[in-house]
Structure formats: C-alpha cells, structure tokens
Amino acid sequence: MAKKPRTAITPTRDEDFAQWYQQVIKAADMAENSPVxxxxxxxxxxxxxxENMQRIFDGWLKDYGxxxxxxxLLIPLSFLEKEAEHIDxxxxxxxxxxxxxxxxxxxxxxxxxxxxxEPYVIRPTSExxxxxxxxxxxxxxxxxxxxxxxxxxVMRWEMRTRLFLRTSEFFWxxxxxxxxxxxxxxxxxxxxxxxxEKFFEEYLALSxxxxxxxxxxxxxxxxxxxxxxxxxxxxxxxQAATTHDLGQTFxxxxxxxxxxxxxxxxxxxxxxxxxxxxxxxxxxxxxxxxDGMIMPPRVAPQQVIILPFIKxxxxxxxxxxxxxxxxxxxxxxxxxxxxxDMRTPDKMWDAVKKGVPIRVEIGxxxxxxxxxxFVRRDIGRSSKETLSADAxxxxxxxxxxxxxxxxxxxxxxxxxxxxxxxxxxQDIDNFFAKDNIGLVKVPVSVLDDAKLEExxxxxxxxxxxxxxxxxxxxxLIGKAY
Amino acid sequence: MAKKPRTAITPTRDEDFAQWYQQVIKAADMAENSPVxxxxxxxxxxxxxxENMQRIFDGWLKDYGxxxxxxxLLIPLSFLEKEAEHIDxxxxxxxxxxxxxxxxxxxxxxxxxxxxxEPYVIRPTSExxxxxxxxxxxxxxxxxxxxxxxxxxVMRWEMRTRLFLRTSEFFWxxxxxxxxxxxxxxxxxxxxxxxxEKFFEEYLALSxxxxxxxxxxxxxxxxxxxxxxxxxxxxxxxQAATTHDLGQTFxxxxxxxxxxxxxxxxxxxxxxxxxxxxxxxxxxxxxxxxDGMIMPPRVAPQQVIILPFIKxxxxxxxxxxxxxxxxxxxxxxxxxxxxxDMRTPDKMWDAVKKGVPIRVEIGxxxxxxxxxxFVRRDIGRSSKETLSADAxxxxxxxxxxxxxxxxxxxxxxxxxxxxxxxxxxQDIDNFFAKDNIGLVKVPVSVLDDAKLEExxxxxxxxxxxxxxxxxxxxxLIGKAY
Numbered sequence: 014m015a016k017k018p019r020t021a022i023t024p025t026r027d028e029d030f031a032q033w034y035q036q037v038i039k040a041a042d043m044a045e046n047s048p049v050x051x052x053x054x055x056x057x058x059x060x061x062x063x064e065n066m067q068r069i070f071d072g073w074l075k076d077y078g079x080x081x082x083x084x085x086l087l088i089p090l091s092f093l094e095k096e097a098e099h100i101d102x103x104x105x106x107x108x109x110x111x112x113x114x115x116x117x118x119x120x121x122x123x124x125x126x127x128x129x130x131e132p133y134v135i136r137p138t139s140e141x142x143x144x145x146x147x148x149x150x151x152x153x154x155x156x157x158x159x160x161x162x163x164x165x166x167v168m169r170w171e172m173r174t175r176l177f178l179r180t181s182e183f184f185w186x187x188x189x190x191x192x193x194x195x196x197x198x199x200x201x202x203x204x205x206x207x208x209x210e211k212f213f214e215e216y217l218a219l220s221x222x223x224x225x226x227x228x229x230x231x232x233x234x235x236x237x238x239x240x241x242x243x244x245x246x247x248x249x250x251x252q253a254a255t256t257h258d259l260g261q262t263f264x265x266x267x268x269x270x271x272x273x274x275x276x277x278x279x280x281x282x283x284x285x286x287x288x289x290x291x292x293x294x295x296x297x298x299x300x301x302x303x304d305g306m307i308m309p310p311r312v313a314p315q316q317v318i319i320l321p322f323i324k325x326x327x328x329x330x331x332x333x334x335x336x337x338x339x340x341x342x343x344x345x346x347x348x349x350x351x352x353x354d355m356r357t358p359d360k361m362w363d364a365v366k367k368g369v370p371i372r373v374e375i376g377x378x379x380x381x382x383x384x385x386x387f388v389r390r391d392i393g394r395s396s397k398e399t400l401s402a403d404a405x406x407x408x409x410x411x412x413x414x415x416x417x418x419x420x421x422x423x424x425x426x427x428x429x430x431x432x433x434x435x436x437x438x439q440d441i442d443n444f445f446a447k448d449n450i451g452l453v454k455v456p457v458s459v460l461d462d463a464k465l466e467e468x469x470x471x472x473x474x475x476x477x478x479x480x481x482x483x484x485x486x487x488x489l490i491g492k493a494y
Numbered sequence: 495m496a497k498k499p500r501t502a503i504t505p506t507r508d509e510d511f512a513q514w515y516q517q518v519i520k521a522a523d524m525a526e527n528s529p530v531x532x533x534x535x536x537x538x539x540x541x542x543x544x545e546n547m548q549r550i551f552d553g554w555l556k557d558y559g560x561x562x563x564x565x566x567l568l569i570p571l572s573f574l575e576k577e578a579e580h581i582d583x584x585x586x587x588x589x590x591x592x593x594x595x596x597x598x599x600x601x602x603x604x605x606x607x608x609x610x611x612e613p614y615v616i617r618p619t620s621e622x623x624x625x626x627x628x629x630x631x632x633x634x635x636x637x638x639x640x641x642x643x644x645x646x647x648v649m650r651w652e653m654r655t656r657l658f659l660r661t662s663e664f665f666w667x668x669x670x671x672x673x674x675x676x677x678x679x680x681x682x683x684x685x686x687x688x689x690x691e692k693f694f695e696e697y698l699a700l701s702x703x704x705x706x707x708x709x710x711x712x713x714x715x716x717x718x719x720x721x722x723x724x725x726x727x728x729x730x731x732x733q734a735a736t737t738h739d740l741g742q743t744f745x746x747x748x749x750x751x752x753x754x755x756x757x758x759x760x761x762x763x764x765x766x767x768x769x770x771x772x773x774x775x776x777x778x779x780x781x782x783x784x785d786g787m788i789m790p791p792r793v794a795p796q797q798v799i800i801l802p803f804i805k806x807x808x809x810x811x812x813x814x815x816x817x818x819x820x821x822x823x824x825x826x827x828x829x830x831x832x833x834x835d836m837r838t839p840d841k842m843w844d845a846v847k848k849g850v851p852i853r854v855e856i857g858x859x860x861x862x863x864x865x866x867x868f869v870r871r872d873i874g875r876s877s878k879e880t881l882s883a884d885a886x887x888x889x890x891x892x893x894x895x896x897x898x899x900x901x902x903x904x905x906x907x908x909x910x911x912x913x914x915x916x917x918x919x920q921d922i923d924n925f926f927a928k929d930n931i932g933l934v935k936v937p938v939s940v941l942d943d944a945k946l947e948e949x950x951x952x953x954x955x956x957x958x959x960x961x962x963x964x965x966x967x968x969x970l971i972g973k974a975y
Contacts, residue, residue, distance in 0.1 A: 047566045048570060048573070048623075048626060049566040049568045049569070049570060049614065049623075052566035052567070052568060053566075054563065054564065054565055054566065054627055055563055055564040056563055057561035057562065057563045057642070060561075060562050060563045060564055061561075061562070063564075064562065080538035080541075080542075081538065081541050081542070081545060082535065082536060082537055082538045083535065083536040083541055083544075083665065084528070084535055085528045085530040085533035085534075085535065085663060086567075086616070086649065086663050087530045087533060087589070087663070088530070089529060089530060090596070090604050092529070093596075094603070094604055100596070100604065104595060104596040104597070104604065105595050105596075106594070106595060107595055108568070108591045108593075108594055108614075109591060109592065109593040109594070109595075109596065109606040110590060110591050110592075110616070111591075111592045111593065111606055112589075112590040112592065112613075113587070113589055113590065113651040114585060114586050114587060114588055114590075114651065115571070115574075115581070115585040115586075115588050115590065115615070116585070122575070123571050123574065123575055123581065123585065125590040125592055125613050127651075132593075132606050133530065134596070135567070135591070135616070142528070142529075142530075145529060146535055155834075155835065161538070165647070166567055166646070168567065170594040170595065170608075182566060182567050182568070184564065353636075354636065
C-alpha cells in the first residue's frame with residue numbers, strides 16, 4: 014500500500030472539505046474571523062488579491078462607460094418598504110441602527126441613547142437608495158443610459174458564517190444602470206455577465222456556467238436574474254456573479270421617470286449586478302490542493318517569490334536575489350524576496366501554502382553560476398528547472414501564462430466531468446443518493462414535476478441556472494454554497 | 495462705479511462664503527445631501543477626484559511598507575469601553591446597531607427585531623478593533639514594525655453637517671502602525687505627516703502649517719497629535735490631516751505585547767493617522783473662485799476638456815476634437831470631449847464651474863487651420879492662446895504644471911498674508927474684534943494666560959497647532975472648520 018503522502022494542509026480535501034477550506038485560508042494568511050459576529054478581517058495577503066481584482070475589473074467598468082460614485086451606508090426603513098418583494102428578501106438579515114449616541118448607564122456601562130425617529134438599516138444592497146438618487150438625476154432620455162457603480166461594504170446578518178463565502182459584512186462592487194428601453198436593460202445584463210465570464214476565466218482561471226436563474230432563485234424584485242455559476246472541487250456550485258434585469262420594478266417604486274423622445278413621461282428600465290469577496294472563496298475551492306492555496310497568476314498578490322538560501326555567503330546571495338527581483342519588477346510583475354530570518358524549508362512551505370505561482374530558489378551554486386532554480390506551484394517539484402538568470406527573465410511571463418492556462422484547463426475539465434445528464438426527477442435522486450459529487454442537468458420540463466421539491470429538499474439541492482449553452486432548455490441542479 | 499461683474503456662482507465669496515461653498519459643489523456636480531440624515535452622496539465627478547487622490551497616496555503608502563487590509567465596520571461596545579479617554583471622545587456621536595432583523599409590526603409597518611445581546615457601533619475610527627487584531631498578530635520583535643492601513647467609510651453622527659467638511663458618514667484612509675520603541679513611533683508620525691505635506695502641496699496645491707496640537711486638541715487617547723492645518727479663503731483653518739503618537743495607550747488597552755530582543759515581554763508603541771474626504775472641502779475653499787471650482791491639475795478628474803463648436807461642419811470638427819483627445823490620452827492625461835447636444839456657452843460655463851484646468855475650444859476656423867484655442871481655468875480669459883495642435887500637444891503637460899505651480903503659489907501667498915503675529919491675549923481679541931480674517935500667532939506662554947479661554951470662547955476660536963517652523967515656541971489661534 015502506498016504511504017499516505019505528507020500534505021501541508023490537514024485535513025485533506027478528501028478527508029473534510031469544509032475544514033480543509035478553513036485551514037487553507039489560515040495557512041495562506043488571507044483572512045480570519047473577527048470578534049464581531051459574522052464579520053471577517055481580510056488580512057494583507059488576502060486583501061492584496063482583492064485589490065488586484067478590483068483594479069482590473071474597475072478599468073473594464075470605466076471602459077464600459079460606468080462611473081463610480083458613493084451612496085450612503087445607511088438606508089431608511091421607509092425606502093426598503095417601497096418594494097415589497099425586495100424587503101421580504103432582506104428583512105430577516107438586516108443590521109438595524111436605532112440610536113445615535115452612547116450614555117453611561119446606571120451601572121456605569123455604556124448604553125445606547127438618542128433614539129432615532131426612523132431606524133436605518135446598514136445597506137444589504139443599494140437599489141432603493143441609488144434608485145432614489147436616479148429619480149432626481151434623470152430628467153430626460155438625454156440623461157440615459159446612466160451607468161453607476163460603487164465598490165463598498167454591505168451587510169446581511171448571517172447566523173452561520175464561513176470566511177469569504179458567507180459573512181455578515183462583505184465587500185463587492187454593485188453596478189446600477191438605467192435605460193430607456195427594456196431591450197437595452199436586457200442587453201446590459203448580458204454584456205456585464207460576459208464581462209464577468211471573461212474576468213473569471215482570463216484572470217481568476219475559473220470556468221463556470223452562464224445562464225438564467227429559475228424564478229425561485231431570482232433577486233428579490235428582478236424580472237430575470239442571470240448568473241455565472243462555478244463548480245467547486247466538492248461538486249457544489251458557487252454563484253460567483255449575477256446580473257439582474259429589474260425591469261420597471263425599482264423605477265416604479267423609486268419614481269425614476271424621464272421625458273421620452275416622444276415627449277411623454279415614462280419609467281426607466283434598470284439593472285443591477287455584482288460580484289463580491291465570495292469569488293475569493295470560489296478561487297480557493299477550485300484551485301487549492303492539499304498543500305494549500307494556488308493563486309491564479311494574473312491576480313496573485315505575489316507572482317514570483319524568491320527564496321535566497323542564506324548560509325555563509327548570505328550577503329552575496331541576497332544581492333543576487335535583490336537584483337533578480339528588481340529586474341522582475343521592471344517587467345511590471347509582482348515579486349517578493351523572502352529574506353526573513355527563518356529556516357529555508359519553512360519559507361518554502363510558506364510560499365507553497367500561500368500559492369505563489371513561481372517559486373525561485375537561489376543557493377550558493379545558483380549564485381556562482383548566475384542561475385536560478387524555479388518551481389511552478391500548479392505542478393510542484395516535478396516542474397523544477399534550472400536556468401541562467403537571463404533565460405529565466407526571458408521566460409517568466411510565459412511561464413505565468415502557462416500556469417494560468419493550465420489552471421483554467423483544469424477548472425474546465427473538472428466542470429465538464431462533474432455535470433451528468435439526466436432526464437427526470439428519479440435521475441436526480443439516484444445521482445445524489447449515491448454520494449456522487451457534481452451537478453445534474455435535466456430538461457426544464459422537470460421543474461414542473463410535483464416530486465421535484467421533495468427530492469431537492471431530501472438532498473439539499475437547488476436549481477443553479479438554465480445554461481445559455483443549452484438554449485435555456487435544461488436546468489442544472491445540485492448542492493450549492 | 496465699476497459694474498458688478500457677472501459671476502457663475504451666486505452668492506460670491508464676499509457675500510456669503512458658506513453659501514458660496516455649497517453652490518460651488520452643486521455647480522460642479524461633485525456631491526449632494528442624501529435622504530439619510532447627515533450622509534452625503536459623492537457624485538461621479540467628485541468621486542473621480544477622490545479616486546485620483548486615493549490612487550496616488552495609496553502608492554506612497556505601499557512604498558513606505560504599509561499593507562492594506564480590511565477590518566470590521568462594527569465595533570463591540572466592550573471594545574470602546576477599554577479606553578476611557580477614547581470613548582469619551584466618540585460616545586456622543588455613535589451610530590448604534592441594536593437589532594439584526596426587521597419584522598412586521600402591529601400596523602404592518604417594519605420594526606426592528608432580534609435584539610443583539612451586545613450592541614455594536616459603526617466604527618467612528620478603528621484603533622480598538624485593529625489593536626485587537628494586532629494583539630493576536632504580533633508575538634515577537636520580529637513582527638515589528640507592523641504597518642497597516644484601510645481605506646473605508648466611518649461614521650460620526652453629526653447634528654450640523656456640511657458636504658465634505660462634516661458629514662455623518664465620511665471616507666478616509668486610516669493607518670495603524672506598531673513599533674518596538676517610542677522613537678520609532680514618533681518618527682513614523684513625522685514621516686507620515688511629511689508625506690501628507692508633500693501630497694497636499696505637490697498634488698492638491700494646498701499649502702499649510704505643519705505642527706503639534708495643543709493637549710486639548712489631541713486625538714482622544716494620544717500622547718501627541720501632529721497636524722497639517724490649511725487656511726481657507728475666509729481665514730478659517732481646516733485640519734486637513736493628522737498623525738497621532740498613541741504611545742502605549744492602545745497597546746495597553748488592547749494588549750499588544752511582544753517578546754523583545756532581551757527576551758522580555760513588552761508593550762508595543764502605536765500610531766494612527768488619516769486624511770479624509772474633508773480634504774476635498776479644503777480644496778474647494780482654497781482654490782475656488784466666484785465662477786466655481788478650480789481643480790488642482792494633478793488630481794483633476796478631467797485635466798483637459800475639449801469643446802467642439804458644433805455648427806454646420808460638425809462631423810469634421812468632432813473628428814478633429816476626437817483625434818486631439820486621443821493624442822492627449824496617449825500622453826496619459828485625462829481628457830474629455832464635451833460633445834453633448836447643448837449650447838456652446840452652456841458647455842463653456844459648465845467647464846468653468848467644474849474647474850477643469852485647461853479648456854480647449856475648437857471652432858471652424860481652428861479646425862481649418864489645424865489649431866486650438868485654449869484657456870487656463872486658474873487665470874481665465876486673459877490666458878487665451880491659439881496654437882497649432884502640435885504645438886499645443888507639446889506644451890500641454892507644462893501648462894498643467896504651470897497651473898499647479900500658480901495655484902500652490904497663490905495658496906502659499908494667502909497663507910503667509912493671513913497670519914498675524916501677536917504677543918498676548920489682547921492682540922488676539924483685537925484682531926478678531928475687527929472682523930479680520932486669518933490666524934494669530936502668539937508665544938506658547940499665552941496658553942497659560944487665564945484670560946485666553948474667555949477670548950477664545952468670545953470669538954469661537956481654537957488653537958490650531960504649534961508650528962514646527964517656530965520650533966513649537968508659538969501657537970496659531972483662529973477660527974476653524
């Protein structure tokens with residue numbers, strides 16, 4: 014029998030996927046739970062990843078004509094009440110601000126004081142407050158389309174939280190656009206969903222399914238919700254981004270009217286769309302292995318890490334490492350020299366667990382020969398190669414691209430291997446009864462089967478989306494985060 | 495008698511400075527009040543300015559070794575209670591979260607439900623929550639210095655608000671550093687204050703006074719607060735940025751201990767520092783004139799605006815304008831072609847009110863001659879110049895630099911002309927009794943004069959700082975925002 018390989022993460026994915034996930038985050042030093050119920054602290058290494066994601070996608074949004082702005086953190090209760098379906102969707106998880114100062118209580122402890130006439134909730138999403146602004150800013154068809162976005166924090170009070178995947182406070186961008194016609198609003202949803210797919214594939218190396226949500230999974234108040242659903246290594250789906258065609262729902266409740274080309278006043282058509290720090294959870298569960306995180310190179314906080322093996326001739330080795338680092342920096346790549354006072358194997362494992370795409374090792378021999386030895390994180394030790402420093406510099410960008418391509422290919426292959434075609438409710442039941450992992454794809458007619466609900470409930474399933482690839486004739490069903 | 499000149503902003507600065515300020519913001523479309531008490535909406539044009547400020551300063555912070563991270567929006571009451579002086583400073587203006595969901599009340603209206611065992615406040619500042627994280631993250635002197643920063647929103651419930659200057663929710667960066675020794679902490683405060691000065695002068699074209707705050711003006715819990723105080727056109731001071739030497743105040747209350755080089759456990763020395771969206775208010779009040787905003791070129795959302803005079807040959811003129819714009823973009827400058835369907839004078843005044851540094855006008859004659867006519871916003875019509883397009887392109891960067899230099903010079907001259915030396919309390923009283931505008935500088939010994947408080951109170955004055963330039967031997971006193 015083969016000896017169980019030593020892994021940097023315990024438990025392994027097979028042993029306990031949920032625990033493995035938490036341990037990967039801890040080992041990579043990306044985030045931790047905070048003393049505030051359900052709220053996370055995103056640590057510098059995790060936050061640098063989010064900043065890279067933001068910077069890239071923000072540039073795309075600007076190219077698409079979207080303007081960033083900032084709307085209040087708090088939303089008056091009366092705003093939420095305007096849209097019944099919307100408030101039903103969020104009422105159970107709102108942080109409510111009821112007072113505006115603190116006083117010394119009878120026992121000297123601090124107590125809330127200055128009760129507000131109307132309470133506020135911390136925004137769970139901003140349709141109502143942005144819609145209200147749009148109702149003032151939009152007068153005529155000449156003001157349309159109006160494309161607004163904000164990067165920020167939102168709060169949905171969660172009872173069972175998991176870092177990145179489900180936290181009370183999370184970070185996202187939320188786009189809110191308004192148009193003259195329903196066709197433009199729909200096209201906007203599809204265009205932005207396409208931007209998400211491109212971003213997830215070309216930057217996060219995440220493949221997934223693009224499709225339409227079934228009515229029960231729509232955003233509260235939306236006519237139609239479109240989603241990018243990725244599939245994790247445990248076979249569960251993760252809704253990584255959504256775009257919502259809100260029709261005139263919010264323009265009616267927020268009074269977003271404009272004078273049309275025909276001179277008549279009419280309601281605008283609005284959309285909203287977002288991706289959040291959840292996507293980081295998705296990257297971990299798609300790319301990570303039993304040795305920890307594997308960072309997609311194009312958003313990795315560090316693309317190359319240099320480990321100088323410091324012994325006697327440490328000054329020279331450090332100098333060599335620093336020179337190499339500055340040459341890599343000149344190529345606009347993100348590089349770090351790990352010159353901490355630590356054992357080399359500890360540094361090596363630290364780089365592995367953090368998932369740095371390329372690890373460069375420089376010992377006395379490398380330095381003397383003007384060479385570097387490097388290892389790809391996506392492949393591991395078997396990719397080890399020694400090259401002259403110049404040859405390495407000439408190749409480093411293409412190695413990063415290869416790593417990206419390899420990670421995306423893996424993600425696509427996993428996705429394709431974990432979708433099973435079925436034709437009825439029984440097929441769904443059979444698949445999940447056998448502890449298979451993955452999603453089952455059935456004709457949409459199955460949604461009308463009265464027995465579906467029971468089977469979905471039995472296995473804790475939900476509909477994920479009706480993929481565009483199947484012309485909306487089929488629906489993906491499975492477990493989900 | 496000279497005819498009163500027509501101005502784009504009513505009232506003028508002389509007529510009513512406070513109203514003028516509000517009208518400049520409105521005319522430049524930078525921000526507006528929201529339906530949420532005291533919270534502003536930063537509109538795209540204002541937010542683009544903030545984004546430019548963030549991008550530049552964030553790069554400097556990273557060069558200084560600061561890492562960005564994200565800490566919870568909410569702070570448990572028990573955390574605030576740890577530091578008595580600190581909570582005294584913020585208790586009167588905290589938004590308090592007491593419930594975590596909404597329910598239908600008896601009359602069908604929404605009411606707060608799910609009362610929290612321990613209320614939270616929305617962070618007014620994050621020393622306590624970041625200090626708590628540092629207490630876990632710092633074990634040894636090897637973990638120091640630790641330099642953390644977050645860009646985000648904070649909330650201090652304000653009763654009398656003014657856009658950018660005083661709003662319940664505002665945006666800032668807050669840096670929180672920890673060191674082994676008090677000397678390093680002090681050096682950090684001075685280094686960062688130097689970065690602020692450089693940033694304000696070289697990017698925002700704002701001059702000011704760097705100095706030490708008097709004890710009554712210190713941050714709650716700080717040993718020493720250092721500030722950059724700018725002076726507005728109405729003679730009032732604006733505290734534009736501060737750095738706080740917190741000594742061991744927060745390391746004691748948050749338990750930030752480390753094993754020192756001598757093997758013994760000791761408390762760290764911490765600092766915190768920030769600038770906020772207030773700085774935008776400062777830029778308006780320093781640079782604006784009776785025709786509206788004047789944007790400092792290096793952070794201006796648009797550095798050049800091109801106004802094509804659209805008549806018969808509009809296609810050709812637009813083409814000419816677009817080509818010029820793309821050539822300007824290639825120089826990494828921010829440019830916009832205003833091709834809206836509007837009267838040209840309206841567009842011109844819009845550009846003036848928004849304070850775009852360079853306005854380019856292209857009519858039929860310019861197009862035919864391959865020329866452009868441009869006007870500097872800081873000087874106005876008298877700077878009007880017509881050049882060949884190529885000559886303009888060769889000169890545009892240096893014109894922007896000239897505008898910056900001119901604005902900074904004006905700001906410096908105003909500052910220097912509006913500080914009056916005094917030697918005692920009577921001098922202060924006399925200066926402000928005569929409706930003079932500006933600050934009075936007196937020897938610090940005046941702080942010990944029992945009559946000072948009465949005079950300060952009579953004229954609504956406060957100490958602003960003890961300038962470094964006077965070796966801390968003098969103190970600036972005046973009105974302030």
